[in-house]
Amino acid sequence: MHPQRIQQITEALFNNSASVIKRGILKYVTLEELxxxxxxxxxxTAFRAAWALEHVLQADGSKDLLSQYSSILKIYNQSHNWSVLRSISKLxxxxLKDRKTLDSMPESYVENILNTTFRILExxxxxVAVRCNTYDILYAFVTLHPWIAHELRQIMQLDLEKNEMPALKSRAKKVMQRLERIAKT
Structure with a gap:
């Protein structure tokens, strides 16, 4: 991408609120550029682009979200920027909530997501926000790989021993409840 174009986009991202971005950033920037x-x-710059991407893709009722999932996975696997990972992990x-997408995902994608997620958790x-999102990411794969349930429980219990922040506690409790419902079936 041309440096002048990067500068234009960066300025637009820094100078607009989430509501403005939701309503019209794609008039000026493409999804591919974000x-x-x-x-x-x-x-x-990376954070603001990921943040805008998160808001745009959530606002459009996920029609573009699912069509862009391989590009989003690439960012998830390559980024080491916590602010970017907060938005991208949410996406x-x-x-992964779309069962059809999850079931049709190539095993290499699944493997990359799992490797990245465990790397993040280590x-x-x-x-905390990224950690909470990774709980849900791992949970999505429990039906495909049942061994993840045991690992996820251990990770959450260890996290709660180290850190009892309300967000972490709340999300871990919700994921634990879902894991228990699966175990009963």
């Missing part, structure tokens, strides 16, 4: 900028080396959660600096 996807590309989500991996930009400047952390702030991954939404993608990082002691992983922010």
């Amino acid at each position: 996807l590309t900028l989500s991996l930009h080396p400047d952390e702030r 991954i959660m939404l993608i 990082d002691q600096y992983c922010p």
Whole structure:
């Protein structure tokens, strides 16, 4: 992408609120540009692009979300920017809620998502919001790979021993309840 175009997009992303972005950022920026900028080396630019992407894709009723899932997975697998991963992990959660997409996902994608998710969870600096999203990402794969249920329980219990932040506690409780419902069936 041309540096001048990157600068124009960056300025638009920094100067507009979420509601403005939801309503019309795609008049000025393409989804492909937002996807590309989500991996930009400047952390702030990458964050704003991922944040805009999250808002745009949630606002359109997921029609573009599912069509862009391989590009979103690429960002998830390649990014080490916690702010980007917060938005992208949320989009991954939404993608995985679509059972048809989950069931038709190539095993190589599943493997990459699982590897990335476990890598994220191993990082002691992983922010709570990203950590919570990864619980739901792993949960989505429990029916395909039942061994994940045991691993996920252990991870959540260990996390709660280290850190009892309300968001972490709440999400872990919800995921644990869903895991228990699966175990009963």
